[in-house]
Amino acid sequence: MNSLNVLSNSLTHPLKTYINRELSLLEFNKRVLAQAKDTEYPLLERLNFLIIFSRNLDEFFEIRIASLMQQIEFSNHAKTRPDDLLMSDIVTTISKLAHEAVEEQYKILNYNVLPQLQGHGIHFIQHGDILQKHKEWIKEYFYNEVQPVVTPISLDPAHPFPRLVNKSLNFIVTLEGKDAFGRKIDLAIVPAPRSLPSLVKLPKSISGEAEHYILLSAIIQQHIHELFSGVTTTGCYQFRVTRNADLTVSEDVEDLAIALKDELSSRRFGRAVRLEVNKNCPANITDYLLGQFDLDPEQLYRIDGPLNLVRFISNLNLPDLRFTPFIQKLPKALYNKKSIFDVLKNEDVLLHHPFHSFAPVIKLLKDAAHDPHVLAIKQTLYRSGADSEIVQVLAEAARNGKEVTAVIELRARFDEESNIEVANVLQEAGAVVVYGIVGYKTHAKMILIVRREMDKIKRYVHLGTGNYHATNAKIYTDYGLLTSDTDICEDVHKIFQELTGMGKMVKLKKLFHAPFTLHSQLIELIENEIINSKAGKKAQIIIKVNALTEPQLIDALYKASQAGVQIDLIVRSICCLRPQVKGLSENIRVRSIVGRYLEHTRVYYFYHQGDSKLYCGSADWMGRNLFSRIETCFPIEDKKLRKKILEDGLNNYLQDNRRAWELQADGTWTQCSPSLGQPVYIAQEHLLNHTF
The missing domain is CATH 3.30.1840.10 (Polyphosphate kinase middle domain)
Structure with a gap:
């Protein structure tokens, strides 16, 4: 049953222009649950989707429901923002929908997945089966x-x-x-x-x-x-x-x-x-x-x-009932090259995980750790275990006499204990460890390498949309940019100084960064498309994020839609914007992709009168990312790489007619299916089969 219909029946006032974020997140979890019924997936992967649903629901209760209950205890008339709904009504609606979803989950397990596993000779013995x-x-x-x-x-x-x-x-x-x-x-x-x-x-x-x-x-x-x-x-x-x-x-x-x-x-x-x-x-x-x-x-x-x-x-290893393993590739620019530094002097390199291997990032750090010309390595770490190869390489670099600085976000949710252990490992090796800015989580993904070349200082940078976690890089879709662009490297250097020292807000040349310029720059880019559309010029916006909740950005997109800007939003989980509403958002389409890999890339595209502006970043379009975190947003300036992201990372997902779900004006999500005679198109499979 649709959460918004349930809620509207329990409220005395009509639903407004924003979808409640908790209900939207629950709808995402229901899309995950739906994967467990998809017979095109191998059986153990379907079981895994049931487990992912359980894990997601656990966190939903631990964080979101717990927060709502806490606020209700302070005030029975507390409301959520910006939808202006009573929290008590939200909790009641969630309870009804969550009970229905859990009942559906165990029906799939007991009457679908487990019987089919028995057909493959795999039996799970519960107490009544002994x-x-x-x-x-x-x-x-x-x-x-x-x-x-x-x-x-x-x-x-x-x-x-x-x-x-x-x-x-x-x-x-x-x-x-x-x-x-x-x-x-x-x-x-x-x-x-x-x-x-x-x-x-x-x-x-x-x-x-x-x-x-x-x-x-x-x-x-x-x-x-x-x-x-x-x-x-x-x-x-x-x-x-x-x-x-x-x-x-x-x-x-x-x-x-x-x-x-x-x-x-x-x-x-x-x-x-x-x-x-x-x-x-x-x-x-x-x-x-x-x-x-x-x-x-x-x-x-x-x-x-x-x-x-x-x-x-936890301990099942049955490859025949799993996805066929995928061999990750390297970008062509890195084929048979001994030194990444030599490559980056001449061109930028784009990594698209998990289709590209995460190995170049580790190799960059390894080369830096052993290169006598490298003076310093600086890196942000959000989710990395103490036993990860990256942490071990950073520790080795520090022992080798490099100036290693690690900005570790201790408060990365559910990884706090692991991050404390990472900090201890690096400190014992001689690295400088800082915890960022109190009150602002450091969510940016940055590596800066300082190298002496011909008696001059040369910088190299990696910027990413995802965490420095090699396992996640095999199951999350993310972008990473390797570059030696002077301005970008100088911007990253300034942000590290901001994180480790004190002073005024730094002025950057090419990067946007939260909590300072990112939000205002995004608003400005949207407004430029509005101006162009009103002038009769083509105007287009494509945004791919994990979540869209920030009211000012939503209002700016509504305004752009009303001005005739064509807007496509690819939002994995929470979306508080209501699309396809006449007079408000009829030029906005919203879709969500749920498939083999967890969609995690953050890409922002603006047509900009044909001279397109395309950015990748660490930030979702949420208030916490834009105002309460340290985030980076970096431009893709190389035309070939920009075209590659537009084709593979955006338009490819807009063509998906099998794993995509579209958000309707009433808040319901409808799974896409090919029209009669139309071939099936799955974006992630296209990338798996695509030659990078």
Whole structure:
């Protein structure tokens, strides 16, 4: 059911010109869920889409719903902006739609994906599926692997209800009788050990030729009575609580890393926002749990299957039921070249991940780490693990005597702990580590290499739309630019000075940067198209971002549409702009691509009287990116590269008639399909088959 129709039925005033961002994000997650039903995908990839949906929904509750609930607690009449809707109405609508989506998710799992996997000889054993031939092996596994680490907790005055970790799987057990101390205990809690795999493969001696995997939860339930000898277990039910996981760090702290470490522990035990239980859990038990977590009945989700679905596929490796591996390529400019520096002296190089390998970025850093002429390396790091090759190369460069500066954004959500570890590794190697600007997340993706050549200083730069994370570069679509352009390199140098030092806003020659010039420059570029259209000239805008929520930019696009500018928006997830509304936005089309790879590129194209302006950047068109983060937006000046991005990164996606979804005026999303006789066109597959 469409979220906006549900909401409009519950409100006393008409919907306005902005789509609510939380509802839009939920609609995106439903588009992800729809991929699990697509029979053109391999089976394990369809299962993976179900897991991605679970992971996305977890974060949706941890951050977005938690924030709404917090604001409602301060004021029952709190409204969201700019749609001016009551937050309580939004939460009620989301609850209805989320319940429907979760029910659909488990229908797909139980009646579609799992039966088809069984047809391929892959069986997942839940508690109700355990056969006699399984029991002896399960018993042995329980005694050897599970019982030594599991901790049953009886509930009595000496053992109050325990603090349970966010998203952990737990069991509530009903009991009868008295224990060894003569205590009459009715209830107990058993947390499932997180140190053990959630799926355990049965040996061939039991499973035969088929692949049989048993859930850890099934093993525990099968032998739950062994944990309570002397009393009778009358029931055992899984449950899982989701908590507020957002972090709040004061701007007055003396050491951001120490403050974050303190906050990270609180994330595990934040306020509860959702309770998931087995479908067969009795009402008296769910009522008890809701009371313990201070939740209302609409925050209860009855699940017909495994509650910890995010870990469901953690140790499966069945390539026949996966996407065919894709061999990443190198840009032609880098074929058989020993030194990237020599290439960049003569031309810019464009990287389009995952179709291009991420190896040139790592090679650039490796070459710099060992090149005796390189004096300094500066880099921003937003999401990079301590064991990543990039971090190890930076550490090696520092040990080699290079001046290495790393601007690490400790507050990258859910990567805070990893980033603290990265900072420690680099500091121990001798690198200078700074945490950016308090109050502004450093989201820009930049590498600056300073090299002495012929007694002069020469700079080289990498700018990107995505994180310096080699694994993400295989599954996210992103652009990266390698250049030695003097002005761009000087701009990047100035931004690094801004990040590590103090002073006035720096004036840049070619780059736009948030929170200073990016928003105003985007408005100006839109207004230029308006002027051209009103003068009877061709005017066109194509924007590709992950999210569009910023009201002033939305209003500018509405204004451009009314002036006759043709606008195409390719927005992966949240879009608060309402397209195709007569008199408001009839010249705006919005589409979303959901496919094998996560669309992550940010590209801004303006026709500009035929002398097109095309920019790539790290920023989505959201208020937080434009006003509360350090972001960069860089021009693509080489005509060949600009044409390449226009063709592959924009027009290619506008032709997609299979993985694309189009946003309608009423807020619904409709999946595209080829017209009668029209061939199927899938943008990502075109790029996979395209010779770069």
